[in-house]
Amino acid sequence: MVVNNINIYSEILRKLDKLYPEIKSNLNFNTPFEFYVAIVLAAQCTDEKVNAVTKELFKRIKSFEDLDSIPLEELEEAIHPTGFYHNKAKALKEGAKYIIKNFNSTLPNNFDDLIKIPGLGRKSAYAILGYVFNKSAIVVDTHVKRLAVRLGLVKKGDPITVEKEIALNVEEKDWFKLSYMLNQHGRLMCTAKNPKCQECILNDICPKVGISKNK
DNA sequence: CTCCCGATAT
């Protein structure tokens, strides 16, 4: 523990907690199955676009069996606006098959099983653990990665480094909350382009204030 | 590392 120095992690947690007191996914879902579909579609896509698509899609598919049996072309058409639709449709159907066969049609609640499912990488697996099963998880998406670099928490922004660094410096009970708050702050304030540094609650502890003025 | 897609910004 550093004594004569502020802990940047507790400062971030304290400040961002005022802005984002409640953890709520930006993806709309009512069941574990729906979150699984939504998180696969969310790859390289905004949550808003995913929600626009799933609103209708969830009326037609309600289980991994439904997903397994829906014709590929029909699924591709339904998810088209989320981009990468060939990949995603294939991933969803292969994932559904895998879950039916290996996990008795039930979404697993542990990382080692989730990461085996075709189409789920680390970010999606941890998002499922956090949002669906309320387990501790560090969800490192592009926003969390960007903020971790800008705030100087890591030098290298690859997701595993960010995960390790947060795990090392933050109590486990705050892992999911911290990654959630960094995600929200990245979406709303510390945007990729033209971050609003002047209005940012973290601008007193951020080494990168004014970044928008440069390239 | 490249490929996968498309909307929006510049």
Place this chain on the structure above:
DNA sequence: ATATCAGGAG
């Protein structure tokens, strides 16, 4: 016209 943004697979 070209750049940027949003993960995973091979």
